[in-house]
Amino acid sequence: SQQGEEDPQALSIQEGENATMxxxxxxxxxxxxxxxxNSGRGLVHLxxxxxxxxEKHSGRLRVTLDTSKKSSSLLITASxxxxxxxxxxxxxxxxxxxxxxxxxxxxxxxxxxx
Amino acid sequence: xxEVTQTPSHQVTQMGQEVILRxxxxxNHLYFYWYRQILGQKVEFLVSFYNNExxxxxxxxxxxxxxxxxxxxxxxxxxxxxxxxxxxxxxxxSTGQVLRTDTQYFGPGTRLTVL
Numbered sequence: 001s002q003q004g005e006e007d008p009q010a011l012s013i014q015e016g017e018n019a020t021m022x023x024x025x026x027x028x029x030x031x032x033x034x035x036x037x038n039s040g041r042g043l044v045h046l047x048x049x050x051x052x053x054x055e056k057h058s059g060r061l062r063v064t065l066d067t068s069k070k071s072s073s074l075l076i077t078a079s080x081x082x083x084x085x086x087x088x089x090x091x092x093x094x095x096x097x098x099x100x101x102x103x104x105x106x107x108x109x110x111x112x113x114x
Numbered sequence: 115x116x117e118v119t120q121t122p123s124h125q126v127t128q129m130g131q132e133v134i135l136r137x138x139x140x141x142n143h144l145y146f147y148w149y150r151q152i153l154g155q156k157v158e159f160l161v162s163f164y165n166n167e168x169x170x171x172x173x174x175x176x177x178x179x180x181x182x183x184x185x186x187x188x189x190x191x192x193x194x195x196x197x198x199x200x201x202x203x204x205x206x207x208s209t210g211q212v213l214r215t216d217t218q219y220f221g222p223g224t225r226l227t228v229l
Contacts, residue, residue, distance in 0.1 A: 033217065042222035043157065043205060088157065092218075100145065100209070101170055102218055104157040 005105045006089055012111040019076045021108040023089035024069075030093025032065055032072050033102065037086045046074070046087075079112045086110070116140045118221035120206050126227045127196055135191045135224045137206030145210035146189045147218065148181065150174070150202040157205065163189065164210075196228045 006023045013019055023032070034046040049056045049065045049072065056063045062075040076083055086109045090102035119138045127133050139146050148160040161171040163181055178194045189208075193200055203225050207218040 035220070040203075040225075043220040045217055045219060048217050090157075090218075101147070101159040101162055101172075102149070102157075102207075103159065106156050 006108045008108055010109045012113065013079055015079060015081055015112055015114050017079055019079050019110055021074045021087050023072045023105055025091045026070065029091045033090045033092065034063060034074050035088045035090060037088065081112050081114045084110060084112050118206055118208055118219050120221035120224050122224060123222065124225045126229065129198055129228055130195050133193050133196055133226065135204050137189045137221055138187050139189055139206065139208030140219055143208035143210055145208065147207040148191045149205045149207060151205065152202045198228050201226055201228045
């Protein structure tokens, strides 16, 4: 399966520091999406990066994608206490027009201490 | 900004009862999905729906599950005879003004508790 797996499983940092979360997957993809989930709540879409892109920015977020290593990273700069949440990567599709279903990883639980 | 909505936010039911979870996808989207997340576990794909039919389903989506788009706005997931292991958060998502592999926007979820 095109399973996404994040590491670390948990990350605790101080406000103002940067947080980096990594995601690895197994098969070819069309795109990779990062989501955020506050405890017990819904999934908020953060950013989508397509397989032909290497880096994308959105505000304090920076996502990279290395298709040769089948890995992605999410960097949150200048973290805030409000960034405390679980972060998931999810992969979609394949180069041969595969399924659009999202396959999620287990997530990284980020805690930003004030 | 348009968003996916889901009702109810929390549903408690007895084992063996039927439940219907409701979703209103983003209005100009074409592709609709249900996912579920058992407490503390990964989000899992259940089913995708396009052009009034199921386009893909997972092995979780067995005969007790069904989906329907009864009108132009609602998208429902029915569980015919609930089991204890159906207790989970159920998320609806929609996408695809153009590409089916575009961003999927999720609703806030329905927490289903089966007693």
